[in-house]
Amino acid sequence: MQYHRIEVAVKLDMSLGESPVWSVARQTLYWADINYGHVYAWRPQEGGAPTRIELDEKVGCVALDEAGLVVAAASGILRLPENGEPERLAANPEWERAGQGNRFNDGRCDAAGRLWVGTIDADETSPSAALYCLDKGELTQRLSGIGISNGLAFSPDRRWLYHTDSLTRRILRYPFDVVSGALGKAETWVDLEMQGLPGVPDGAAVDSEGGYWSALYGGGRIVRFSPAGKLVAEHEVPCLHPTMVAFGGSDLSTLYITTATQHLDATGKARWPFAGSLLQLKTGLRGLAEPGFSA
C-alpha cells in the first residue's frame, strides 16, 4: 500500500492522541493523549522533541488561550496558564452526576471565543452524552442524546457548525450565528454509510476553502468533503485509527494527524508501527488560524 506524502512528524507511542491545535502566535502545535492525561507542545521549526504536561486525569481536548491553554479534562474544564496555577473554569455535569461517568471529549473555540465541547458515554455505546458551550463563565447544554460527541468545526464564513456523534457514522451541520451562539435546525450533511466509507468520523478541521477534513477512526484514512458534503479527497494513513487533524506550520499548510494505539492488539501494533505517532501530510491547501478561548 502506498501512503502518498504522509510522513511521521513525531514518533510516539500514544494510546489515544487527539485534539491537535496550532497556535499561530506561538508557532506551536499542541495535542493530547487522552488516556494518559498528557498535553504535548511542539515547535516543528526547532526540530526538537515535544514537551509534555502530565495531568492526573484524562484530557478530552485542548484549546488555545491568551495565557496558555484551556483543556477539557474528564472532570472539568481548566485554564492552564504558561506561568501560574491551573484555574478551574467549569465542572463536568455528567461526571459529577454519574460519579466518574461521561468524560469531556472533542472540543474547539468559535470565532467569538466560546468553547464548544462535548462528552462521551463512559462505555462508548449509549446516547447519554451531550454537547456544551462555555460562554461568559457559564456552561450550557446545547445538544443531548449523543453517544460520542466529535468532529466539531466551523465553516470559514462562520455560518455552519459541524458536529458528529461518531456512533451514528453521520456528520451533521447546524446553521450557526456567531454573534449570539445560536444553533439552527440540524441537517445530515455526510453519511459515511451512503458514501461507502469505512470507520467512523472522529476529529476534524476545516481548510480555508471550506473543505472539511475528517479522520476516519477504524477506517485508516483521512477524507476531505467539499462544503456541499461531497467526498473530494481520500488519503490512506499508515495506521488503522487516525483520530483528528489540524493545519499548522509557518504557512498553515501542513496537516497534522493524531493517531491511536488503543484497540490494537500485538498483531495490530506490529502491522501499524506508526500508530500512536503524530503524522503529517502536505495537502497543498491552507488551514485557518484557530481562535482562542476568550469567553
Ligand SMILES: O=C1O[C@H](CS(=O)(=O)O)[C@@H](O)[C@H](O)[C@H]1O
Ligand atoms: O473521540 C474519540 O474517538 C475514539 C473513537 S471514535 O472515533 O469516536 O469512535 C474513542 O475511542 C475515544 O475514546 C474518543 O475520545
